[in-house]
Amino acid sequence: MTQWSGYFGLILQGALVTIELTLMGSVLALFMAFLAGMGRLSRFFILRALATAYIEFFRGTSIFVQLFWAYFVLPFIGISLTPLQAGVLALGLNVGAYAAEVVRGAIQSIGREQYEACTALNLGRWQGMRHVILPQALLVMLPTFGNNAIELLKATAVVSLISLADLTFQAQVVRSQTGNTMVPFTTILFIYFILALLISWGVRSLERRMARGLDGVRV
Amino acid sequence: MPTPIINIDAISKSFGTFKVLDGLSMQVMPGEKLALIGPSGSGKTTILRILMTLERIDGGHIQIDGEQLYHVERNGQLLPADERHLTRMRQKIGMVFQLFNLFPHKCVMDNVTLAPMLTKGTPRAVAEKRAMELLEMVGMADKAKSMPAQLSGGQKQRVAIARALALSPKIMLFDEVTSALDPELVEEVMNVMRKLAAETDMTMLLVTHEMGFAHDFADRVLFFDRGKIVEEGKPDEIFRNPKQERTQGFLKKIIAAGHRV
Numbered sequence: 001m002t003q004w005s006g007y008f009g010l011i012l013q014g015a016l017v018t019i020e021l022t023l024m025g026s027v028l029a030l031f032m033a034f035l036a037g038m039g040r041l042s043r044f045f046i047l048r049a050l051a052t053a054y055i056e057f058f059r060g061t062s063i064f065v066q067l068f069w070a071y072f073v074l075p076f077i078g079i080s081l082t083p084l085q086a087g088v089l090a091l092g093l094n095v096g097a098y099a100a101e102v103v104r105g106a107i108q109s110i111g112r113e114q115y116e117a118c119t120a121l122n123l124g125r126w127q128g129m130r131h132v133i134l135p136q137a138l139l140v141m142l143p144t145f146g147n148n149a150i151e152l153l154k155a156t157a158v159v160s161l162i163s164l165a166d167l168t169f170q171a172q173v174v175r176s177q178t179g180n181t182m183v184p185f186t187t188i189l190f191i192y193f194i195l196a197l198l199i200s201w202g203v204r205s206l207e208r209r210m211a212r213g214l215d216g217v218r219v
Numbered sequence: 220m221p222t223p224i225i226n227i228d229a230i231s232k233s234f235g236t237f238k239v240l241d242g243l244s245m246q247v248m249p250g251e252k253l254a255l256i257g258p259s260g261s262g263k264t265t266i267l268r269i270l271m272t273l274e275r276i277d278g279g280h281i282q283i284d285g286e287q288l289y290h291v292e293r294n295g296q297l298l299p300a301d302e303r304h305l306t307r308m309r310q311k312i313g314m315v316f317q318l319f320n321l322f323p324h325k326c327v328m329d330n331v332t333l334a335p336m337l338t339k340g341t342p343r344a345v346a347e348k349r350a351m352e353l354l355e356m357v358g359m360a361d362k363a364k365s366m367p368a369q370l371s372g373g374q375k376q377r378v379a380i381a382r383a384l385a386l387s388p389k390i391m392l393f394d395e396v397t398s399a400l401d402p403e404l405v406e407e408v409m410n411v412m413r414k415l416a417a418e419t420d421m422t423m424l425l426v427t428h429e430m431g432f433a434h435d436f437a438d439r440v441l442f443f444d445r446g447k448i449v450e451e452g453k454p455d456e457i458f459r460n461p462k463q464e465r466t467q468g469f470l471k472k473i474i475a476a477g478h479r480v
Binding site for chain 1: 273309313316321324368383
C-alpha cells in the first residue's frame with residue numbers, strides 16, 4: 001500500500017501540471033479567440049486576412065505537429081521554449097483558433113437593432129461593442145467556450161510527448177516502474193473526467209449568473 | 220423667415236433595384252411637430268433612418284441645423300463626411316424605434332445613463348439624476364432598477380423615449396413607436412408623447428399609422444406615397460378635407476381597417 005500511495009503522489013503532481021497547462025492555455029486561447037474573432041469582423045482587409053489565415057492554419061494542422069514544431073523547430077530560429085511554454089503556446093493557439101469562430105458567430109448573432117440603437121445613441125464603434133454587443137455575445141459564447149476548454153484539457157495529454165510531466169506522462173512513469181497498466185491509466189481516466197466535470201460545472205454556473213435578469217424572471 | 224432645422228434637398232435612395240426615394244425635398248422648421256403618414260413602403264421610415272444615419276443616401280443633400288449631414292465643405296466643395304463628422308451631427312438627433320431596441324442586459328436606469336456617460340462624459344451621479352427626471356416624466360421612475368424583460372411593451376417604449384431624451388437632442392424621430400404594442404398599451408405611450416410635444420420646443424418627426432394620434436400630435440401632416448409627398452397641410456385639412464385622390468383612398472382604407480381618425 002505504501003508503495004501505491006507514493007505513485008498516487010506522482011500522479012497528483014501530474015494533475016497539477018495538467019491543471020496549470022489547462023489554465024494557462026485557456027487564457028492564451030481566450031485572448032487569441034477575441035483577437036482573431038473580432039479581427040474577422042474588422043473593417044480593414046488586412047486584419048480580416050490575418051485573422052482568417054491564423055484560424056484556418058491552426059484548425060487545419062495537427063496539434064501534435066504544432067507542439068513538436070514549437071518545441072523542436074523554434075530553437076533553430078533562436079527561440080528556445082521550455083516544455084511548459086511550448087505546451088501553452090501550442091494548446092492556446094490551437095484551441096484559440098476554434099474559439100475565434102465562436103466569438104465571431106456570437107457577435108454576429110446579436111441583432112441589427114442593437115447596433116442601430118448604438119448608432120442612434122451616438123456610441124462609437126468600440127463603445128457599442130464593449131458595452132452593448134460583447135456583454136450580450138459573451139452569454140452566447142459561454143457554453144461553447146466550455147466545450148473548447150474541455151477539448152483543451154484533453155489535448156494537454158500531448159505534452160507528455162515532449163517530456164512535460166503531466167497526468168499522462170506520470171501514468172507512463174508509474175506503469176513502467178510497477179508494470180501495472182490498469183491502475184495508473186484508470187486513475188488518470190477518472191481524474192481527466194473529474195476535471196472536465198469541474199469545467200462544465202464552472203461554465204454553467206457562470207452562465208446562470210450572467211443570464212440573470214435577461215429572461216425577466218430571476219433578478 | 221427662420222431657417223429650417225432640417226433641409227432635405229433632392230435626396231434619393233434605392234434598396235437594390237427598388238427606388239424608395241427619388242429626388243425628395245422637404246423642410247422642417249425648428250420646434251415643428253411633423254407627422255409622416257402613408258402606405259407601407261412609401262419611404263417615410265426610410266427618411267427617419269436616413270436622418271439618423273442608419274441608411275446612407277445615394278444622392279442629394281441634407282442640412283441639419285445649418286450644417287451638412289452627409290457632407291463636409293472644403294474649399295467650397297462638398298465632400299463625403301467622415302465618421303467624426305457624423306458623430307458630431309448625431310448629437311443633434313435622437314430616435315425611438317418600433318421595437319424599442321432597449322439593451323436587454325442593462326437595467327432601466329443603465330439603459331438611460333449609458334449614452335450620456337459614454338458620449339458626453341457626464342458623471343454617473345449627474346446622469347442618474349437627469350435619468351430619474353426623465354423616467355419620472357414618462358412615468359417609469361418606480362421601475363428604474365427593473366430589467367427590460369420585466370416590462371410590458373408600453374413600459375419598454377416609455378423607457379426608450381427617456382433614453383433618447385437623455386442626450387437632449389434638438390430633433391426627435393419616432394418610428395412607428397406604437398405599432399408593436401398591444402392595443403391597450405398604445406394610449407400610455409401616446410400620452411407621454413403628447414406631453415412631450417406640449418412641453419418641449421424640440422423638433423419632432425413622427426411616422427405613424429395612428430391617424431387620430433397624428434391629428435392631435437402634429438402641426439403639419441405629410442402624406443407619402445411611393446417616395447413622394449403627395450399632399451401636406453394642417454392636420455384638419457389632411458384628415459377632414461384631403462384634396463388628393465390618393466390621400467382620400469388611403470384614409471378610407473385606414474378607417475375601414477378600424478383605425479380612429
